[in-house]
Amino acid sequence: VGKWSRAAAQQALSEDVLLEFEPFGNLTLVHITDIHAQLMPVYFREPSINLGAGAAAGLPPHVSGSDFLKLYKIEPGSPHAYTLTSEDFAALAKTYGKMGGLDRIATIIKRIRSARGDNMLLLDGGDTWQGSYTSLKTKGQDMVDAFNALAPDAMTGHWEFTYGADRVQEIIEGLSFPFLGGNIYDAEWNEPAFDAYKMFEKGGVKIAVLGQAFPYTPIANPRWMFPNWSFGIREEDVAKNVESARAEGAELVVLLSHNGFDVDRAMASRIEGIDVILTGHTHDALPEPVLVGKTLLIASGSHGKFLSRLDLDVRGGEVKGFRHRLIPVFSDVITPDADMTKLVADLRAPYEAELKRELATTQGLLYRRGNFNGTFDDLICQALLEVREADIALSPGFRWGTSVLPGQAITVEDLHNACAMTYPAAYRSTMTGQMLKDILEDVADNLFNKDPYYQQGGDMVRVGGMGYAIDPEGAMGSRVSKMTLLKTGEAIDSAKEYAVAGWASVNEATEGPPIWEVVETYLTSHKVVTPEENRSVEIIG
Amino acid sequence: FIAMAGLGVGPAAAAAEDTEKKIMDFTGGKAPESGKISLTAPEIAENGNTVPITVEVESAMTGDDMVQSVLILADGNPNPEVATFNFTALSGTAAATTRMRLAKTQSVIAVAKMADGSVFMDKKEVKVTIGGCGG
Amino acid sequence: MATSKPRVKVPKTASAGETVVIKTLISHEMESGQRKDKDGNVIPRKIINRFTCEFNGQPVFSCDIDPAISANPYFEFSAKVPESGTFKFTWVDDDGSTYTDEQKIEVK
Ligand SMILES: [Mn+2]
Ligand SMILES: [Mn+2]
Numbered sequence: 001v002g003k004w005s006r007a008a009a010q011q012a013l014s015e016d017v018l019l020e021f022e023p024f025g026n027l028t029l030v031h032i033t034d035i036h037a038q039l040m041p042v043y044f045r046e047p048s049i050n051l052g053a054g055a056a057a058g059l060p061p062h063v064s065g066s067d068f069l070k071l072y073k074i075e076p077g078s079p080h081a082y083t084l085t086s087e088d089f090a091a092l093a094k095t096y097g098k099m100g101g102l103d104r105i106a107t108i109i110k111r112i113r114s115a116r117g118d119n120m121l122l123l124d125g126g127d128t129w130q131g132s133y134t135s136l137k138t139k140g141q142d143m144v145d146a147f148n149a150l151a152p153d154a155m156t157g158h159w160e161f162t163y164g165a166d167r168v169q170e171i172i173e174g175l176s177f178p179f180l181g182g183n184i185y186d187a188e189w190n191e192p193a194f195d196a197y198k199m200f201e202k203g204g205v206k207i208a209v210l211g212q213a214f215p216y217t218p219i220a221n222p223r224w225m226f227p228n229w230s231f232g233i234r235e236e237d238v239a240k241n242v243e244s245a246r247a248e249g250a251e252l253v254v255l256l257s258h259n260g261f262d263v264d265r266a267m268a269s270r271i272e273g274i275d276v277i278l279t280g281h282t283h284d285a286l287p288e289p290v291l292v293g294k295t296l297l298i299a300s301g302s303h304g305k306f307l308s309r310l311d312l313d314v315r316g317g318e319v320k321g322f323r324h325r326l327i328p329v330f331s332d333v334i335t336p337d338a339d340m341t342k343l344v345a346d347l348r349a350p351y352e353a354e355l356k357r358e359l360a361t362t363q364g365l366l367y368r369r370g371n372f373n374g375t376f377d378d379l380i381c382q383a384l385l386e387v388r389e390a391d392i393a394l395s396p397g398f399r400w401g402t403s404v405l406p407g408q409a410i411t412v413e414d415l416h417n418a419c420a421m422t423y424p425a426a427y428r429s430t431m432t433g434q435m436l437k438d439i440l441e442d443v444a445d446n447l448f449n450k451d452p453y454y455q456q457g458g459d460m461v462r463v464g465g466m467g468y469a470i471d472p473e474g475a476m477g478s479r480v481s482k483m484t485l486l487k488t489g490e491a492i493d494s495a496k497e498y499a500v501a502g503w504a505s506v507n508e509a510t511e512g513p514p515i516w517e518v519v520e521t522y523l524t525s526h527k528v529v530t531p532e533e534n535r536s537v538e539i540i541g
Numbered sequence: 542f543i544a545m546a547g548l549g550v551g552p553a554a555a556a557a558e559d560t561e562k563k564i565m566d567f568t569g570g571k572a573p574e575s576g577k578i579s580l581t582a583p584e585i586a587e588n589g590n591t592v593p594i595t596v597e598v599e600s601a602m603t604g605d606d607m608v609q610s611v612l613i614l615a616d617g618n619p620n621p622e623v624a625t626f627n628f629t630a631l632s633g634t635a636a637a638t639t640r641m642r643l644a645k646t647q648s649v650i651a652v653a654k655m656a657d658g659s660v661f662m663d664k665k666e667v668k669v670t671i672g673g674c675g676g
Numbered sequence: 677m678a679t680s681k682p683r684v685k686v687p688k689t690a691s692a693g694e695t696v697v698i699k700t701l702i703s704h705e706m707e708s709g710q711r712k713d714k715d716g717n718v719i720p721r722k723i724i725n726r727f728t729c730e731f732n733g734q735p736v737f738s739c740d741i742d743p744a745i746s747a748n749p750y751f752e753f754s755a756k757v758p759e760s761g762t763f764k765f766t767w768v769d770d771d772g773s774t775y776t777d778e779q780k781i782e783v784k
Binding site: 590592595602618622636642 | 736
């Protein structure tokens with residue numbers, strides 16, 4: 001721990017410094033994941049609270065803010081403090097600028113390809129096709145076109161499936177690389193529906209890349225959109241596939257995973273023979289690999305902020321050594337690749353006017369990530385309470401969505417970065433206090449269950465109009481207390497009914513206007529919004 | 542994000558002693574050992590109305606080394622009984638898969654009775670959840 | 677009432693003594709007897725209560741079924757194939773009806 005940052009901190013920010021990398025060993029893995037359809041550079045604030053449960057408590061990635069800076073010996077205010085933590089984010093964002101952009105990413109990949117020749121694999125961990133206005137309008141086609149141009153060697157997925165089974169199949173048939181998912185089964189006949197792994201030969205090394213899609217896709221997202229596919233962790237299948245890949249001669253076994261970091265950490269300790277896990281889904285960015293037994297866990301962040309480069313020396317069927325860098329994609333420092341700039345501009349051209357349309361101005365930072373609150377979700381909840389005339393608002397604890405800096409206009413693009421999805425209906429219904437409690441307890445257990453195999457990897461459902469206290473270490477059913485209706489200050493009555501508005505229901509035929517219409521109505525009537533620190537969730541225990 | 546449909550609250554869940562009694566009726570009063578039998582089920586049910594479960598029992602399935610039957614129970618359903626699989630020498634392998642209903646989070650239990658009278662048990666907790674959030 | 681149509685997957689061929697995997701599905705609502713209609717009356721139980729598989733008249737696998745088995749019951753199991761012959765599958769309904777299917781397998 002620490003070597004990475006000292007080296008980086010001593011040097012000024014320049015493209016050569018960012019990308020300088022003495023090649024090592026005989027092959028290179030490049031990992032990108034959870035870009036959530038961000039073609040352009042973005043602001044993205046990392047979480048200030050990211051608690052771990054059970055054995056993972058206090059271990060990376062469950063370290064945030066100043067603790068993270070201390071752990072990795074990163075200087076506050078440095079470029080790496082800006083990219084990896086929430087500390088002083090708004091101010092540092094003005095200094096260091098936006099992150100990502102597919103044309104910058106293309107530059108980095110081309111540079112590594114030219115240094116490594118064919119001895120390289122580019123692997124995409126999924127959550128690639130969803131998360132922006134243009135991806136929603138094109139049903140993911142903009143991302144498919146852009147990634148076909150990047151030419152990855154394989155991908156797996158999660159939010160991809162929310163375009164529905166037919167669309168997913170249509171896209172996959174046209175991909176120039178495999179979509180892997182050994183844990184996706186045909187639900188009717190109980191047999192694998194996707195290829196589990198693909199063998200490659202690079203640098204004289206036989207490599208097996210296993211794909212693991214998000215195990216809880218049919219629970220976290222609408223199952224009715226892909227009723228014939230069943231997912232799950234299926235640890236025994238992963239173990240079996242590792243074994244059969246080794247039997248086919250694999251000298252290096254790579255799990256391209258959308259399990260979420262804690263599930264991957266557990267899997268690495270329980271399954272023999274995986275050399276590298278390229279983690280995804282939980283959006284963690286770690287400057288150094290985490291080593292579990294002999295398995296290297298790589299966490300490459302989200303939204304195009306980072307790429308991971310992992311050079312490996314594989315000899316005699318064994319990893320003899322590695323060199324790793326989490327490459328931060330500073331958009332003002334890295335030269336855009338002209339071909340990709342043009343492709344992205346062409347993809348966005350039909351929507352450009354609408355993307356730029358300004359809805360309101362924010363006086364404070366809008367962000368989403370954090371276990372309990374984010375100002376962007378507070379804004380969505382306020383809009384739901386006001387526009388849908390509800391007592392209580394619920395907004396799902398998604399980890400995708402970009403940030404808007406204080407003083408900036410909130411555009412249609414910014415709004416869609418927080419809510420572009422295929423089941424956006426903003427419902428209004430009545431729920432008893434008991435139902436609300438059951439929902440909070442259930443989501444809390446999906447986030448804080450001590451056994452990572454029972455975790456789903458989102459954040460806590462965001463609540464407007466109601467305060468509560470939570471003990472993350474508590475048992476299922478007893479974490480949540482002190483539920484209070486904020487407008488009256490009264491305790492929530494388990495038998496009483498409340499008007500509840502929310503969005504992104506996984507139930508089929510949910511009725512209501514799309515969430516972006518609700519938030520647009522709110523923003524255009526207020527013109528200026530002033531996000532404040534949310535004090536209605538008390539963390540206890 | 543809310544999906545609470547489909548699980549319909551039924552009569553009170555099977556009491557632990559009811560489940561225990563069903564096991565003892567099946568084994569003839571013998572307490573099952575662990576080992577030999579493995580029950581595979583998802584950690585979290587995608588749909589409480591149709592949860593896939595697989596049982597496999599180590600056995601040559603010839604001569605005396607034979608699995609007679611496997612009892613499946615669920616200790617949190619209105620009634621604990623789920624199914625009984627009966628195997629023969631022509632089964633080749635003592636393994637079977639089916640799909641079952643789970644009213645709520647609970648343990649699924651599989652008990653194997655061998656030809657020599659020995660009994661083995663495995664158990665797996667399956668969570669039934671509301672779901673709906675994600676990264 | 678809806679007809680209960682069985683579907684079965686059996687390999688067409690096997691080598692002598694090979695153990696093959698068989699998959700069966702039958703469309704059936706599996707009314708558990710625990711649900712109530714909108715007037716509060718219990719909807720009577722009506723399930724498939726037994727499934728059997730035979731090979732050339734000899735028992736291979738059977739299952740005694742309770743209402744906790746899902747609608748459209750699915751069974752996957754294995755069968756040792758000593759010789760060419762016919763698998764016979766039978767589903768028994770609470771109402772006394774039985775549904776059957778037969779599949780040939782050739783030993784090569
Ligand atoms: Mn994901
Ligand atoms: Mn993601």
